[in-house]
Amino acid sequence: MADETLDFKPVIFDDPKPLGRQFVEAVGGAPVHEYVAIAILPDGDFEDIRLDEQYDLRGRGAERVLVVRTDRKFLFKIDDADLEWPRRFISGFVAKKLARLAPNYALWLDVPGGHDQKIQDCDLIDLGKPGVERFISIIDETTEGRELIPSADRSFLESHDVAFEVLNEGGKIAVILEDFPLPDGKFDHATADILIILPPGYPDVAPDMFYTSPRLKLASIGREPRAANAAYDFGGRTWQRWSRHCNAWRPGIDGLQTMVARVRRALEEARA
Template identity: 65%
Template sequence: MKSQGNDPRFPVFIADEGLNFKKHVFDDPKVLGRQLIEAADGHPVDEHVAIAILPNGDFEDIRLDESYDLRGRGAEKVLVARTDRVFKFKIDDKDLEWPRACISGFVLRKLADLPENYNLWQEIPGQQDRKIADSDVINLDAKGVERFISLIDQTTEGDTLPSFDQTFLVDHGYQFDVVQEGRETGIILKSLDLPEGKFNEEAADILVLLPAGYPDCAPDMFYASPHLTLASGQVPKACTVQYNYAGRVWQRWSRHNNAWRPGIDGLRTMVARIKTALAEARP
């Protein structure tokens, strides 16, 4: 990293295993790995490693007596960590270990051997899962075993669908689209099978609109296309209103959701309620 202003010295941010970064300044642009470790109070020095965190998220080891040039490398951050422990974590169903408390998203992707069209997500109990970027640095020393899942990127406008919802839909064989229109995000379940002999159609597309606070806030109602009538020709109760979305006219099924458990409920819950509403539909 180049010096700033009139200061001829060379700064670098050094993190401990808790990912706490502290600015250090060196007079010489070339420093040894052991100097970086000593600056971070890593003792004994030979039980620690210095690791440059590159802009693309990759890690580069700096040997104890290796001269490392702080100029023009683009590596403004260095991690100092002990090497006498292993840290366990899971990617999908694989149990993996890493010799340092910190790992980058780039390295996680390499370990998982992910195709380019897959994203990596960190499971966070009780909260929306976090999408991992290559440049992210994750602390593996937190309580419990860190868990990551890989999912194909099926969203059309950003990361609007939590990974646990994607996992549910993919694992259960649902075909779906994520559509962004204005401020509304819609999940379209494609060709959902309907109860046999109950309606004028055997299958229909079902639209669920996600509120701004989802998954902490519950979706309300759902929508069908094409319009459904019962086998008798009658329209199901509370299904007479039309709704325009994504260039299509949908039949609104007014089924309000009065119970929702943040951190527990999601599309799994909503799909179950939709199936129940369809099965119990009456004039």
């Protein structure tokens, strides 16, 4: 059993089906009605234990029960898990501990329409704001600069096995999709690196155009596609600029998944 610090200590009950109030009394909680008992299930889910409700410990193994003084519970999400906490504020350390994140994972606050915020262990998160706070766990690769893009973009690229690199050159943030597969037989190369520059205000603002390296020519005629013959220097490389503009962008919805789809379509539809 533990309080909000999640410092669990063993407690043994003679009764295999103790009441919720017995959990509270076991940790010295008084008056009992000002406390809540919450069972933390093996899959990380939560189950309320009412004060006058029996909770069967038989066949469950070692249970983890949280007992905290509070008058309400606050809901939040980490990835797809619905969690609750009996205090308005929760530390990043405790949130990660509740979610049982591996040491190489970081927790990010999902900010719709803005840049997601990385949560440090010492950060205090206010769960009392309107709505349900949503967090995303991502493999922590901050040394590669991946924290410069929204976690939703990283999650999309990683879940679709897209190799990528994030660069910051002179304040310009860009994503390179590495060895991106090209339409079969369409160009004089089978793969290419794709450069997408993220404008200030992204993801509320749409990226404009994309760039390829090496330069691509249509295999059928040996010439570059239409509106793809200008050069652009970035990251110590010279890129082929594809003038493909986005006139429809939905802030809070569109992101790199949209850009990847646009790139694929532009490559498939490329003509002389």
